[in-house]
Amino acid sequence: MLLVSSLLVFVCFSSCKNEDPEYNPTLYQIAIPKFFPTRLNIPSDNPMTVEGIELGRYLFYDGRLSGQTEPDSMMSCGTCHLQSSSFECGINHPKFTGGRPFGITGIVTPHYMLPMINLVWNESGYLWSGQISENNPDASKRTIEDIVGMAVTAPHEFSGDTNKTKALIQSISGYPDLFEKAFGSRTVTMRNISKAVAQFVRTLVSSDSKFDKYMRGEQQLSTQELNGYVMFMTEDGADCFHCHGGSGNPLFTTNLFYNNGKDSVFNDPRDRFSVTGDPTDHGAYKATTLRNIELTGPYMHDGRFKTLEEVVDFYSQGIIWSPYVHPLMHHAYDGGIQLTSSEKADLIMFIKTLRDDTFLTNPTYGPPDKLPDGAAPINK
Amino acid sequence: MKFFSFRWALSLLSLLFLFASCGKERVKSVAPQIVFKHNCNGSELQKGILNYTNQAGNIYQVNELQYFISEVTFTAADGQIIPITTDNAIHYIDMDVSSTLEWNPDDRLPVTQYASISFVVGINEAKNKTGLFLNPPERDMFWPDIMGGGYHYLKMNGKWKADGDTIKPFNFHLGIGMNMDGTTFYQNYFKVTLPLNIQAGTLSNVFTITMNLEKWFEAPNVWNWNVTGGQIMQNQDAMHKACENGANAFQVTHEGKDIVYHS
Numbered sequence: 001m002l003l004v005s006s007l008l009v010f011v012c013f014s015s016c017k018n019e020d021p022e023y024n025p026t027l028y029q030i031a032i033p034k035f036f037p038t039r040l041n042i043p044s045d046n047p048m049t050v051e052g053i054e055l056g057r058y059l060f061y062d063g064r065l066s067g068q069t070e071p072d073s074m075m076s077c078g079t080c081h082l083q084s085s086s087f088e089c090g091i092n093h094p095k096f097t098g099g100r101p102f103g104i105t106g107i108v109t110p111h112y113m114l115p116m117i118n119l120v121w122n123e124s125g126y127l128w129s130g131q132i133s134e135n136n137p138d139a140s141k142r143t144i145e146d147i148v149g150m151a152v153t154a155p156h157e158f159s160g161d162t163n164k165t166k167a168l169i170q171s172i173s174g175y176p177d178l179f180e181k182a183f184g185s186r187t188v189t190m191r192n193i194s195k196a197v198a199q200f201v202r203t204l205v206s207s208d209s210k211f212d213k214y215m216r217g218e219q220q221l222s223t224q225e226l227n228g229y230v231m232f233m234t235e236d237g238a239d240c241f242h243c244h245g246g247s248g249n250p251l252f253t254t255n256l257f258y259n260n261g262k263d264s265v266f267n268d269p270r271d272r273f274s275v276t277g278d279p280t281d282h283g284a285y286k287a288t289t290l291r292n293i294e295l296t297g298p299y300m301h302d303g304r305f306k307t308l309e310e311v312v313d314f315y316s317q318g319i320i321w322s323p324y325v326h327p328l329m330h331h332a333y334d335g336g337i338q339l340t341s342s343e344k345a346d347l348i349m350f351i352k353t354l355r356d357d358t359f360l361t362n363p364t365y366g367p368p369d370k371l372p373d374g375a376a377p378i379n380k
Numbered sequence: 381m382k383f384f385s386f387r388w389a390l391s392l393l394s395l396l397f398l399f400a401s402c403g404k405e406r407v408k409s410v411a412p413q414i415v416f417k418h419n420c421n422g423s424e425l426q427k428g429i430l431n432y433t434n435q436a437g438n439i440y441q442v443n444e445l446q447y448f449i450s451e452v453t454f455t456a457a458d459g460q461i462i463p464i465t466t467d468n469a470i471h472y473i474d475m476d477v478s479s480t481l482e483w484n485p486d487d488r489l490p491v492t493q494y495a496s497i498s499f500v501v502g503i504n505e506a507k508n509k510t511g512l513f514l515n516p517p518e519r520d521m522f523w524p525d526i527m528g529g530g531y532h533y534l535k536m537n538g539k540w541k542a543d544g545d546t547i548k549p550f551n552f553h554l555g556i557g558m559n560m561d562g563t564t565f566y567q568n569y570f571k572v573t574l575p576l577n578i579q580a581g582t583l584s585n586v587f588t589i590t591m592n593l594e595k596w597f598e599a600p601n602v603w604n605w606n607v608t609g610g611q612i613m614q615n616q617d618a619m620h621k622a623c624e625n626g627a628n629a630f631q632v633t634h635e636g637k638d639i640v641y642h643s
């Protein structure tokens with residue numbers, strides 16, 4: 001009986017749908033990979049559509065999003081976020097020496113880069129501090145959409161003006177059509193620019209590393225990689241899984257915040273404490289995903305380590321004990337997990353199985369051949 | 381438009397019919413609410429402050445407390461057992477996440493006299509398999525497959541003042557245990573039964589389960605961090621002792637609050 005009545009209600013709703021032949025976007029569904037979370041962080045006012053994603057990809061790689069038109073001063077999201085480096089700029093970037101990016105006016109970003117992987121599954125906050133989250137009292141700082149607007153105006157990024165960007169995009173042939181298809185209006189707004197770019201960013205899914213294939217029973221790990229895996233996953237081993245995930249959490253991040261013992265004095269105005277005001281959060285940052293980590297040096301929010309070897313040396317012997325170190329760093333009091341050099345090598349071998357070449361080369365994540373008016377995308 | 385409203389009327393009618401046909405049963409019931417509280421020998425738990433002393437004399441602090449309670453059942457004076465089945469009968473509690481400190485299951489408690497409430501700390505072997513929780517925060521309790529899989533029953537993270545007044549971190553983590561060579565696994569979850577004594581005519585619907593953290597370290601096994609060390613996930617002997625102590629860590633109180641009866 002319930003079925004019948006709900007069916008009736010359903011039939012009724014669908015027959016009453018408002019149909020506008022001009023605006024009929026195709027809903028896009030993220031295919032949820034095996035073992036991945038089923039809940040997605042997609043704002044209810046920005047459902048993903050094929051048209052929205054297409055537009056977002058153009059905008060992501062369009063240097064004119066900065067409001068600039070001179071070849072030397074244009075900057076796109078893709079200037080810093082490169083697919084081949086898992087959407088970081090990478091340590092060997094030709095312009096950003098040592099992997100430290102700077103904006104159009106030369107001002108360096110406050111922190112080093114974060115990758116863009118599986119962000120649609122992050123519910124606890126974007127950026128190193130997690131400042132951009134549902135819990136932010138400032139309603140303009142909650143979602144990936146909001147990060148787009150911030151990138152346009154931030155002095156260390158485009159250092160631009162949203163009105164100028166809006167007008168410029170409006171004037172480029174091809175864009176008004178794409179906005180109409182995606183949002184039902186030819187008028188370019190910053191809100192719709194942000195929505196489109198955020199939709200594109202949410203499509204960036206990594207789930208096909210060697211380790212994923214191992215979990216799906218498609219590929220075997222080498223003895224060294226397995227040794228490294230066991231260390232990664234055991235408390236008496238290297239104990240990385242409590243913060244970085246593993247067999248029960250294929251994102252390889254909890255997306256949570258910890259002080260992992262790099263210093264004894266903490267005064268960064270952009271740490272987790274700056275968001276929560278909780279004294280135990282001094283010097284805490286997001287435990288980043290270890291997917292594709294071999295491509296995203298230098299490491300930590302301040303880029304202090306150049307190689308994975310340096311990172312593992314740090315966790316092994318270099319931890320600085322302070323009252324702020326998170327208790328999950330239970331080896332911290334002894335200075336670290338104390339691995340031998342062959343154990344370190346095995347651990348790194350395992351971490352490298354998290355490299356996902358399918359993600360790094362997926363053509364739909366990279367720049368389009370041409371922008372809507374035929375101009376070249378910016379991707380370096 | 382005419383056709384539209386006709387359909388509406390039809391579906392409304394069928395809904396009405398549906399409700400009416402369920403109204404035959406006479407048993408009155410209430411919606412239970414389970415509230416979780418945490419203290420240390422009577423004073424409300426304050427996180428990150430080094431001011432608790434356990435039986436062994438260790439001075440310690442607690443930074444995080446996360447755990448599962450499952451298979452909650454109410455036993456009536458006449459022996460009737462009413463299980464809570466909502467959410468696969470598993471509830472996650474994080475002392476930092478206020479929404480987890482109150483559980484409002486969909487189940488109904490029949491109006492009768494109750495003798496006791498029981499629950500499991502952790503998750504039983506039938507359910508405790510990796511993949512049970514794909515979403516946070518429960519997901520982040522996962523217990524590595526190579527150590528038996530499933531989920532931590534409990535994580536209590538903190539620090540204690542060790543010999544020589546040095547502060548050391550501890551991870552009091554409970555889950556499936558393993559022997560040294562990884563060939564045998566032990567299900568460490570345990571059941572707690574607490575008397576309720578609800579008399580006829582004084583029906584309760586709100587049950588407050590209070591964990592006294594200190595009891596985890598008291599009896600039958602006096603817990604000394606200097607002896608166990610800061611990590612116990614691969615120490616079955618320590619986890620077993622911890623679980624024996626944990627059986628004494630809970631108390632329940634009950635009250636009747638804004639009771640709404642259901643027919």
Ligand SMILES: [Cu+2]
Pocket residue numbers: 235242532551553613
């Ligand atoms: Cu653990």
